[in-house]
Amino acid sequence: MDDAEKRRLKKFGKKLVEQQSRELEERLREANPAPIGSDEWARGYRSGIEKERQLRAAPPDRLTADQVQKDFVLLPVDGEGLGSLFGVPTWYYECPVCGDVLHSVPKQSVACNCGNLVIDIEAFQVASRSIEQVRLVKLKGRA
Numbered sequence: 001m002d003d004a005e006k007r008r009l010k011k012f013g014k015k016l017v018e019q020q021s022r023e024l025e026e027r028l029r030e031a032n033p034a035p036i037g038s039d040e041w042a043r044g045y046r047s048g049i050e051k052e053r054q055l056r057a058a059p060p061d062r063l064t065a066d067q068v069q070k071d072f073v074l075l076p077v078d079g080e081g082l083g084s085l086f087g088v089p090t091w092y093y094e095c096p097v098c099g100d101v102l103h104s105v106p107k108q109s110v111a112c113n114c115g116n117l118v119i120d121i122e123a124f125q126v127a128s129r130s131i132e133q134v135r136l137v138k139l140k141g142r143a
Ligand SMILES: [Zn+2]
Pocket: 095, 096, 097, 098, 099, 100, 112, 113, 114, 115, 116, 117
């Protein structure tokens, strides 16, 4: 690799990082659109945190796309494969077809509404007809 190539890659990497944080920023603004620091924002922040707390206290095996849309914004978990079933209690799998999300640590085997995404806890398997489009996500509470 010559110096020009190194510089090019460094620039490219920086750009990627910037894009990711911009994307994250947009998601967070979507979760709580009030001006940052305002009273409304503070109220929204607390209500979002409360939704996340309730979710952590009693995580459902499945949240429908409507429930997700109403109370949460999805934050993609980058750089994680889909292979590990018993991942992290705050992580969910999103069905790319119907938008339901399944808990990555379900209490029992579970499928999304359209049947495209299935977690079989006896087979230790996450299965989907479009597995490459399944996203691992965290749920950020809406204001
Ligand atoms: Zn589905």
